[in-house]
Amino acid sequence: MLSSYLQYLISGLTVGATYGLTGLGFTIIYNTTGIINFAQGEFVMLGGMLAVFLASAGAPLPLALLGAVIGTVIVGALMERLTIRPVKNASVIQLIIITIGISIVIRGIVMITLGKDTFALPHFSGETPISLGGATLMPQSIWILAITGVILAALRFFFTRTLFGKAMLACSYDRKAAYLVGVSVERMVLFSFMLSAFVGAVGGTILAPLTLTSYDRGIMLGLKGFAACILGGLGNPFGAAAGGLIIGVLESFGAGLISSGYKDAFAFIVLLLLLFIKPSGLFGRAQVKRV
Amino acid sequence: MLRAIAKSLVVPGLFLALLLVLPFFLANEYYVSVLILACINAIIAAGLNLLLGYAGQISLGHAAFYGLGAYATALATATYGLPMEFGLVAAVGVPSLVAVLIGIPTLKLTGHYLAMATLGFGLVVFIFFNETISLTGGPSGFVGIPRLSLLGFTVESDLSYYYLVATVLALVILISRNLIDSRFGRALRALHTSEKAAQIAGVDITRYKLMVFVLSAAFAGLAGFLYAHYLTFIAPSSFGFLYSVELITMVVLGGMATLWGAVVGAFFLTALPEFLRVFENIEILLFGAILVICMMFLPQGIVGGAARLAGRFRSRKEENDG
Numbered sequence: 001m002l003s004s005y006l007q008y009l010i011s012g013l014t015v016g017a018t019y020g021l022t023g024l025g026f027t028i029i030y031n032t033t034g035i036i037n038f039a040q041g042e043f044v045m046l047g048g049m050l051a052v053f054l055a056s057a058g059a060p061l062p063l064a065l066l067g068a069v070i071g072t073v074i075v076g077a078l079m080e081r082l083t084i085r086p087v088k089n090a091s092v093i094q095l096i097i098i099t100i101g102i103s104i105v106i107r108g109i110v111m112i113t114l115g116k117d118t119f120a121l122p123h124f125s126g127e128t129p130i131s132l133g134g135a136t137l138m139p140q141s142i143w144i145l146a147i148t149g150v151i152l153a154a155l156r157f158f159f160t161r162t163l164f165g166k167a168m169l170a171c172s173y174d175r176k177a178a179y180l181v182g183v184s185v186e187r188m189v190l191f192s193f194m195l196s197a198f199v200g201a202v203g204g205t206i207l208a209p210l211t212l213t214s215y216d217r218g219i220m221l222g223l224k225g226f227a228a229c230i231l232g233g234l235g236n237p238f239g240a241a242a243g244g245l246i247i248g249v250l251e252s253f254g255a256g257l258i259s260s261g262y263k264d265a266f267a268f269i270v271l272l273l274l275l276f277i278k279p280s281g282l283f284g285r286a287q288v289k290r291v
Numbered sequence: 292m293l294r295a296i297a298k299s300l301v302v303p304g305l306f307l308a309l310l311l312v313l314p315f316f317l318a319n320e321y322y323v324s325v326l327i328l329a330c331i332n333a334i335i336a337a338g339l340n341l342l343l344g345y346a347g348q349i350s351l352g353h354a355a356f357y358g359l360g361a362y363a364t365a366l367a368t369a370t371y372g373l374p375m376e377f378g379l380v381a382a383v384g385v386p387s388l389v390a391v392l393i394g395i396p397t398l399k400l401t402g403h404y405l406a407m408a409t410l411g412f413g414l415v416v417f418i419f420f421n422e423t424i425s426l427t428g429g430p431s432g433f434v435g436i437p438r439l440s441l442l443g444f445t446v447e448s449d450l451s452y453y454y455l456v457a458t459v460l461a462l463v464i465l466i467s468r469n470l471i472d473s474r475f476g477r478a479l480r481a482l483h484t485s486e487k488a489a490q491i492a493g494v495d496i497t498r499y500k501l502m503v504f505v506l507s508a509a510f511a512g513l514a515g516f517l518y519a520h521y522l523t524f525i526a527p528s529s530f531g532f533l534y535s536v537e538l539i540t541m542v543v544l545g546g547m548a549t550l551w552g553a554v555v556g557a558f559f560l561t562a563l564p565e566f567l568r569v570f571e572n573i574e575i576l577l578f579g580a581i582l583v584i585c586m587m588f589l590p591q592g593i594v595g596g597a598a599r600l601a602g603r604f605r606s607r608k609e610e611n612d613g
Contacts, residue, residue: 036403087587092402093349097543098586100351100536104579112576219532223414226407261422268411275408276396 003134008252010132014141014210016248017148018044021203022225023232023240024155025196031172031235032192035095039079039103041222043197046072047204048213049110052119061122069201075106076197080190103218111215121208144206151199152241159237168192172235220264224251227271233280303468307461314450323449325565327521330456331514333557334463336541337550338510341467343539344547345476346503347483348398349406351535352413356386356508358420358530360515362427365436365525370426375441375520382516383509390508391501398500401486413535420527432526439520456517460554463510467550470506479503533575540578543585546592555594 022044029037050068055061083098090098124143129136158165170178171188179185204213204221225240228247232239247267254266310330314323335357342348363385364378397408420427427433439446439455446452470476481489482496490496519525537560545556560581564574589596 036407038406083583083587090586090590093343093347094586094590096349096403096406097539098583100539101579101582101586104533104536105576105583108573108576108579112573223407223410227411230404230407259422262418265415265418268415271411272397272408272415275400275404275411 004256005253006133007135008256009249010135010137010141012249012252013245014138014144014248015207015252016228016245017144017241018203018207018221018244019224019228019247020241020244021148021151021199022221023228023244024151024237025200025203026226026229027235027237027240028155028196028199029192030229031237032168032188033084035084035099036226037193037196038096038099038222039106039218040196040200040225041218041220042103042106043072043076043200043218044204044207044221044225045213045215045218046075046106046110047201048121048208048217049114049119049204049215050201051205051208052121052213053114055121056119061124065205068205069198072197072201072204073194076193077190079197080193084189084193085186103222107215107218114215116215118212118214119208120212121205123209124206138210140206140210144210147202147206148241151202152238155199155237164191224267227267230271230274300465303461303465306464307457310457310461311454314453320449323453325562327449327453327456328518329558329561330453330460331518331521332538332541332561333460333554334456334514334517335511335538336545336553336557337460337463337467338507339538340542340545340547340550340553341470341479341503342507343542344549344553345471345483346479346500348500348504349402349409349539350504350507351406351410351532351539352416353409353507353511353538354530354532354534355413355416356390356511357515357518357534358416358525358527359386359389360512361519361525361530362420362433362515363512364516365433365519366426368520369433369436375437375439378520379441379513379516382519383512386508386512386515387505390505394501394504398497398504410532410535413532417527417531420530427527430527432524434524436519436523436525438523439517452521456521459513459517463513464550464554471550475499475502536582537578540582542592544581544592546595546598547590549592549594549598552592552594556592559593 022040025040025043026036029035029040047068050071051064054064054067059067079102083102084095087094087098123138123140125139127138127140129138131137159169160166167178167183168188168191170181170183171185175185178188207213224247225244228243229240231243231246232241247270250270251263251266255263313326335353339350339353342350360382364375364382367373367381368375368378393412397405397412400408421430423429439452446455471479478489478494478499481492481494482499486496518529541556541560542553543556544552544560545554546552560578563577585592591599
């Protein structure tokens with residue numbers, strides 16, 4: 001009994017870490033632009049699919065991973081330059097529809113070029129499970145949690161200690177003021193899309209060995225990432241990461257104890273309840289005051 | 292008064308006439324089935340347009356209401372063997388009721404939050420359709436829904452089904468048009484422009500938002516009724532997220548806040564894949580591209596853009612004349 005609980009916890013945290021990374025991507029763009037990028041899940045999918053594609057084309061795994069992340073970052077940059085920057089004064093509905101459209105285009109292109117199959121990426125360091133109090137822990141899970149931790153720490157350093165990171169935060173706080181003190185807001189927006197594509201792609205590549213990947217994985221990952229964001233309080237990067245872990249664990253226990261068929265519903269029922277009761281999220285907005 | 296009523300009937304009447312003669316120009320039966328589906332899509336799109344175009348509230352979960360209508364009538368008529376009149380009431384009633392329940396908390400939200408909440412709702416309903424296998428048949432679908440028969444009439448051929456669906460669409464347009472021109476419609480447009488200002492001007496925005504949300508859900512349910520009894524088979528895959536996006540595409544492509552836009556968009560996007568059979572998978576990609584391009588370059592859509600172009604042309608002509 002206890003060992004199966006431990007198993008649920010482990011798999012929940014592992015998947016939850018990627019939800020957290022997806023959520024982090026939402027937060028980065030939201031903070032500099034006020035846009036919710038509905039194509040965020042597609043960055044995650046793209047990371048996984050490109051890695052699979054490059055690996056099967058013969059690239060060694062580390063190179064395939066690197067290539068996948070770079071490729072996704074380029075897509076993120078293109079998306080901002082081609083579709084977000086030209087519509088300066090768009091309404092929220094307009095922006096929502098544009099980013100949804102882009103997510104469909106990305107999904108469609110991947111489907112046409114790479115196919116509708118489900119792919120697996122090789123595990124980073126073998127598939128020998130580690131036994132842990134009756135539960136099994138895949139080495140890949142350790143990779144996922146460690147890389148998520150490293151990215152979180154790096155982002156924290158970036159936003160609080162570097163001038164560039166502070167400039168990005170300044171844009172989120174007050175665009176006009178940031179512009180007046182000499183921050184190139186346009187560049188920051190571009191960079192925020194690249195950064196969130198980077199974070200999403202990393203999430204996609206580290207998850208792909210464990211849960212497989214296919215062209216249509218993005219919708220669910222994006223939605224759960226957003227649920228993580230809302231759970232943690234939209235705009236709060238560390239809230240998003242924590243929210244991701246909570247949703248992952250919740251889902252894993254729900255699937256294990258109630259029904260695996262409703263697995264995907266748990267996250268959204270939580271999301272809906274939260275939106276109705278406390279849209280500012282678990283960790284509230286009070287903590288989000290920065291700069 | 293009578294003249295005003297007659298005047299308001301002219302355009303939907305002409306439209307109905309156009310719809311009714313359309314089959315005579317089509318070579319085969321297959322196109323009639325495409326037309327039926329186009330009308331069904333147009334009924335939902337017209338309702339969604341009231342919500343999205345006029346009231347400025349986005350719903351990414353409208354496929355769920357469509358599905359609820361379809362499953363409600365399927366359960367009532369096929370599983371419980373109730374008369375089809377009851378199925379119709381259920382198909383409109385269930386989505387409306389669900390819209391009230393979900394709308395009260397959801398419509399307090401705005402922008403991104405509303406989009407995500409409706410999306411989440413749509414997904415939960417979709418999962419529900421898939422998982423309650425004893426009720427819905429699960430992913431393999433619900434079979435054996437009877438063909439439409441109402442008030443003693445049974446609709447046999449596709450062509451007569453088309454006439455029925457076209458008439459319903461014309462009615463939906465008539466209702467929408469009268470609503471838009473009423474106090475209700477003005478209130479919706481007011482809250483679209485500025486919720487705060489509308490509220491100060493005395494518009495009960497919560498009530499109006501909820502009313503238009505429920506109305507659009509009822510239209511979707513009605514479409515679900517027509518769909519279920521036309522195909523006599525339904526499956527969850529018809530009511531998923533992508534269909535919700537397709538509906539938004541119809542409204543956006545035709546033109547938000549123009550009544551005819553949603554109808555034009557629905558007909559165009561239903562017919563489009565038929566011409567694209569050669570490129571089988573490209574359809575979805577195309578929907579996405581249309582959404583992006585429309586929102587970037589033609590936010591008023593085809594009908595809105597054409598109207599603006601015509602307006603510009605007219606004012607230039609007047610300038611020249613004067």
